[in-house]
Each structure stands twice: as C-alpha cells, then as structure tokens.
Amino acid sequence: MNVCSSDASKQSDYDDLVVFYVCPVCGRYEIHFDLSSDEIDFDLNQLGSYFIYNGFKYGISERRYYSNRDKEWCDEWSNKCKEGDITHGHPVFLSKENVENWYPKIFSEKIDRILLFLNKEIKHIGEDVTLSKEELYSAFFVDRFDYSTGKREERDTDIQLKQANYMLDYLADRNYIRSNIGGNWWSDNNTTIMSLLPEGYARIDELQKSTANGKNVLVAMKFGEDTKPLREAIRTGICNAGYIAIFIDEVQHNDFITPELLKHIKNSKFVVVDLTHQNNGAYFEEGYAMGLGKPVIQLCRTGVNLHFDVAQKNTIMWDTESDIPQRLKNRIIATID
The missing domain is CATH 3.40.50.450 (Rossmann fold)
Structure with missing residues (x-):
C-alpha cells in the first residue's frame, strides 16, 4: 500500500519499525509502521496532497526525504549528512501538525491551490500538462479514504473518480482550464491532459499578488x-x-x-x-x-x-x-x- 496508490518501492527497517518509500508521485519518505497499519496517525488524504505539493522527488543528488521519526533523530542525521555522513541521508521531520495546518480547509482554498499547482507544472503559457490519475487525485484533494466510522477505509474507486471529475468540471465551468483529450477528461491509459485558460492565469495572477x-x-x-x-x-x-x-x-x-x-x-x-x-x-x-x-x-x-x-x-x-x-x-x- 502507498499513500497515492501508485507503484512505489519500499524498504522495511524491522528494528526501528519504519518503512522507507520511493514513489513517483509522493517522492521519498519514511513512516513508522507500514501504511496499511491501523497505527498510522496521519490522515492519508491530507498526506497524499501534502507530498505532491511539497515532496522530495527521486534524483541522483537528492538525499532529502520526509521522516516521522523523532525530531532529534532527524536533526542529528540531517546535520551529519551536511557534513558528509550519508548513512541515513538527509531526513526532514514530518509533523502531523504541519500537514494539518498546510491542508486547505475550505473548497475555494483547494481550487486556488490547484491553480497554483498547475501553473507550476505548466512551464510556458499555452502548453499542456499531463497528469496520471494518482497525480491528479493528490493534487486535486480527492479523498481516497473515509474516516467517518473511526477507522480508515478506502473509498470506492467510482466515488473517487466522481470527486475528481467534479473538481475538473468546476475548474472548466469557470474557464480556468480545458481538457485537451477531445472533450473527455481521461484517456485510455488513465491520464488527463489539460491546459490553463486566460481566466485561469488571471486568477493565478491575483493569487500570486496576495x-x-x-x-x-x-x-x-x-x-x-x-x-x-x-x-x-x-x-x-x-x-x-x-x-x-x-x-x-x-x-x-x-x-x-x-x-x-x-x-x-x-x-x-x-x-x-x-x-x-x-x-x-x-x-x-x-x-x-x-x-x-x-x-x-x-x-x-x-x-x-x-x-x-x-x-x-x-x-x-x-x-x-x-x-x-x-x-x-x-x-x-x-x-x-
């Protein structure tokens, strides 16, 4: 299991009960316990979005990764990495409080965050961006999991898709984005291709000013x-x-x-x-x-x-x-x- 449901490599440290993940969507991170465990204290809906907006993607020289080990351990090995000891790479402390504070609480804030994300992904005006379903679900704040019963349960795939399409339609109805797949949102390989429209860029300009x-x-x-x-x-x-x-x-x-x-x-x-x-x-x-x-x-x-x-x-x-x-x-x- 991975936060965003995409294929990710993982390595378990059974002595310290942590699992290290390398995900093409979420980036590099390690979490106490396997993500399938009920011991996970994070809201995985929030965590998936946090990672795609703030994560450390795999790279030859990238040694940073998020870790929810204790803060002192992260600081110690972060400093050692800067001094040349790469035994544990460069851990960056992952705090539940920071994730919760970062996560947008209202719908309009989510829409604005999505527009800023698309603007970052689209390098030049008029170009397209291609997103996998896993990338879009994380970036568009789709709730993959239901916590209403007091425990985590994965939501039906049709419900997840309906929520994603709602967000896409909302952005399109306001002339912020358009689909570049012949009027459909999804291609046969579960990717979507879209571009920002002038009204989308106008809204982004307002957001960047404020x-x-x-x-x-x-x-x-x-x-x-x-x-x-x-x-x-x-x-x-x-x-x-x-x-x-x-x-x-x-x-x-x-x-x-x-x-x-x-x-x-x-x-x-x-x-x-x-x-x-x-x-x-x-x-x-x-x-x-x-x-x-x-x-x-x-x-x-x-x-x-x-x-x-x-x-x-x-x-x-x-x-x-x-x-x-x-x-x-x-x-x-x-x-x-």
Whole structure:
C-alpha cells in the first residue's frame, strides 16, 4: 500500500519499525509502521496532497526525504549528512501538525491551490500538462479514504473518480482550464491532459499578488546544533497560532539559497526574526521583509544589545526557550490575525 496508490518501492527497517518509500508521485519518505497499519496517525488524504505539493522527488543528488521519526533523530542525521555522513541521508521531520495546518480547509482554498499547482507544472503559457490519475487525485484533494466510522477505509474507486471529475468540471465551468483529450477528461491509459485558460492565469495572477494571505511564515535566525531548542520553540509558537513555520534549510529548492530565501520572504504573510546571535543574515532578512511592507515579529534573548536600527521595535525578550511558544502565539494572534 502507498499513500497515492501508485507503484512505489519500499524498504522495511524491522528494528526501528519504519518503512522507507520511493514513489513517483509522493517522492521519498519514511513512516513508522507500514501504511496499511491501523497505527498510522496521519490522515492519508491530507498526506497524499501534502507530498505532491511539497515532496522530495527521486534524483541522483537528492538525499532529502520526509521522516516521522523523532525530531532529534532527524536533526542529528540531517546535520551529519551536511557534513558528509550519508548513512541515513538527509531526513526532514514530518509533523502531523504541519500537514494539518498546510491542508486547505475550505473548497475555494483547494481550487486556488490547484491553480497554483498547475501553473507550476505548466512551464510556458499555452502548453499542456499531463497528469496520471494518482497525480491528479493528490493534487486535486480527492479523498481516497473515509474516516467517518473511526477507522480508515478506502473509498470506492467510482466515488473517487466522481470527486475528481467534479473538481475538473468546476475548474472548466469557470474557464480556468480545458481538457485537451477531445472533450473527455481521461484517456485510455488513465491520464488527463489539460491546459490553463486566460481566466485561469488571471486568477493565478491575483493569487500570486496576495500570497501573503496564506499560512507560510519565514523564520530568520541562526541555524545550527546550538539553536535547535530555539528553532523548535519558534516553530511551536507559530504552529499553535495556526501558521506554518518555514525554515529555509528545510525547504526543497533548486535555486541558489539567496533567491529562494527572498522568494519565501515575499510569499510569507509575516516574518519572525530572532536576533539573539547578532546574525547578519537575520538582520538582512528582516530589512528585506520590512522593505516589502511585511509585518515582522522580533525576538531576542534578554541581555543581548540589539542594533540601533531595530532596538526601538517592540521585541519579545526571552530568558529561556520555554518562554517563546506562548508569547509568540499571543503576539501573532494580537498583531496578525
């Protein structure tokens, strides 16, 4: 069994009770217990969509993969991988809370997310995109599983197809997309070919201009072993406020780090900056965010002297990392929501 029902290779580690999957749709990930087990704590409908939008696809140089082992294990082997020890590759912690916060809660949000996905897949205006049924089901938020009885049951294939066609018809009725298979959605080999229409691109333009209305929050800080407790405290505060913390070293990207970083600042609703370590990068990222008119929430350990340019800003001063989650959550709710 695989999240998206496509053919995936898997390797079991019976000592640690984890299964490593390599899927053409979901990418590379490992999960405690086999996915067919009732012990799986994730909603597989949400997880399948999360993977196609955020997953690490197989590549010769790609060592990253999602793992729901404990956070400390993921951090340890992630750092070792960066230092050249590839025994366990580069695990990226997979959190149920992050998946749930990322997953769109309302229909219109799903439609907008689908349009942005298609725009990413279609490289040039007027071109087609071909999606397998497994890819489309994940990208179009089709519920493959029913949890209404308290346990996971796979839904009938006809019901899944009906839901997929409903989403396709909705997008077509609003002149966002069109089928390029002679009026049908599906070919004989269970793929669909579609393209975006001018009204679809117009909606995408609106969404890209207002991406800051989303849930992503870039965190600027010093990264390293010594700041792991700080990172997780900030992540918890942001997550508890209903947002998704973005740490640039955890993000899949092909660009140089600076363009990718600036893109995430631009696409964030607000930015959280910790200036405890007088990190030049954090100061730069805060300045860039402020130049874009983004709200910036500033943190710093008590006793650290801030640069005069930002010293007058209302700052969350903390003594220990345990101070951060609740204070940060409260500040977000008070100033952002």
